[in-house]
Amino acid sequence: MSGDIKKIVLAYSGGLDTSVILRWLQETYRCEVVTFTADIGQGEELEPARKKAEMMGVPASSIYIDDLREEFVRDFVFPMFRANTLYEGTYLLGTSIARPLIAKRQIEIAKEVGADAVAHGATGKGNDQVRFELGYYALKPDIKVIAPWRHWDLNSRTRLLDYAEQHQIPIAKDKRGEAPYSTDANLLHISYEGKALEDPWVEPDEDMFTRSVAPEKAPDTPTYVEVEFRHGDAVAVDGVALSPAQVLTKLNELGGQNGIGRLDLVENRFVGMKSRGVYETPGGTILLAAHRGIESITLDRGAMHLKDDVMPRYAELIYNGFWFSPERLAIQALIDNTQEQVNGTVRLKLFKGQASVVGRKSPNSLYRMDYVTFEADSVYNQKDAEGFIKLNALRLRLGAMAKGL
Structure with a gap:
């Protein structure tokens, strides 16, 4: 089987799991492994990933580190927010929406370098394996997919650490006394899962959070912010024109300062089990409130209610990994058609964990005082x-x- 694989593109973070996977792929398949690291605003320095890949024998020409922040927000986050998307009524899909972009770029690289296989570090219990692989197959039907967690015998954190030590793979100093949760981060959110959070009765420790202050410790005076929309997308904050990624960065900053965007959720995974996750989505929480605010005066009642009807289906498609499916594209076309007149400005009050719409105006307003x-x-x-x-x-x-x- 391994002899059938000639070149692999690995989605590589430089962390423990994907570093072990890199060495395992090199030893198991005896072929060239190309590493791909996506900068989608996770807030980490990515050059160490390059150095680590080089140290593990990957040629410089086979290391891809791509800044995808603008594409992520423009082509994935914003289309999703045009639908006011929430999974199971509360989750803003921060992890889910990043996976199709990573899969897309991974397949592009595979085509560029002539790779016949791609690999990822998602486990066999989670949703991400589905999201990655549905993306791969939608974009390159004949691609071979390698998911080490479904095949190897390194089935615990201890065994991963032992493997890393045996193969001289550098381990971050805190890994032996690692944090009691795993995280996934991008420009839209950060998630925390596992270990101490596996008991849904246990409240998260305050020192776990990294993107927001506790609402009770937020400023005692509210912050006001104005968000301007054009065709359903945010284009300016407080009168300053910004790119998509800059909009989300600014709203993250304001939201985090005011304790906005925390969520403790037990969700239904696509693979059938329930899981508990804690999320911080400060900018996205503000953006959702603002978008609904501008739609309230610019969308016809029937169009608005139709959007609300199809949104749960749209959210489920994204959560389950069907971003490239014909039904998601069809729903997107419907949603985008409703956004032509969604133009104007929303004023929000940010105060101790809440983002409240307190003003809205639009040149296309359907609200008639007379x-x-x-x-x-x-x-x-x-x-x-x-x-x-x-x-x-x-x-x-x-x-x-x-x-x-």
Whole structure:
């Protein structure tokens, strides 16, 4: 089997797991391994990953470190936020939405270098293996996929550490006394899972959080922020035009300072089990509130309710890894069609963990003061409501009559 593989592109972070995987692939398949590290705003210095790959025998020409932050927000995060997407009512899909981008770039590199296989470090228990591999197969149907966690016998953290020591793979000094959770980070969020958090009754330690202050320790005076939208996407913060990644970076900063965006969630994984995760999504939480705020005055009622109807299905497709599926693309086309007139500015108050919309304005506003005023008006005949109500009540009256009421 191993002789059938000539070149592998590995999604490589430089951490313990993927470093062990790199050595394991080299020894098992005896072929060239190309490493790919994506900068999607995880907030870590990525040059150590390059040096570590070189130290493990990967030629410089076979090490890819790509800055994908703008593409991540522009082509993945923003399209998702146009739908006001929440999985199971609360989760902003920070991990899920990054996987199709990584898979896309990994396949692009595989084509560039003539690789016949790709590999990832996702475990056989989680969702990420599905997300990566559905992306791979959608973009290159004949690609061979290697998922070491489903094949090797290094089935514990202790065995991984032992393997690393045996093969002179550098281990971060804190790994023997590692943090009691695992994390995944990008420009949209950071997640914490495992170990101390596996008991859903246990509250997370405050010192675990890295992107936000505790709401009770946030400033005692609110912060006001204005977010400007064009065709459903945020384009400026407080009147300053920003790129997609810059928008999210700025909102992360403001949200984190005000204790916004924490979530403790037990979610339903695609593979069938429940898992407990704790998330910090400060900028995304503000962005969701702001987008719903601008839609409230620019979207027709029917269009808004249709979006709300399809959103759970859209969220599930992203969570389960079907970003490149025809049904996700079809729903995206519907969503994007609704966003043409979603232009304007939303003002929010950020205060002790809450992002509240307190103002909205738009050149395309459907909100008409002359229609909604409680004062006298000349555009709305209140008598018309009587016939409207009677027609809507007709089926209820007929049903009641049939029951002899």
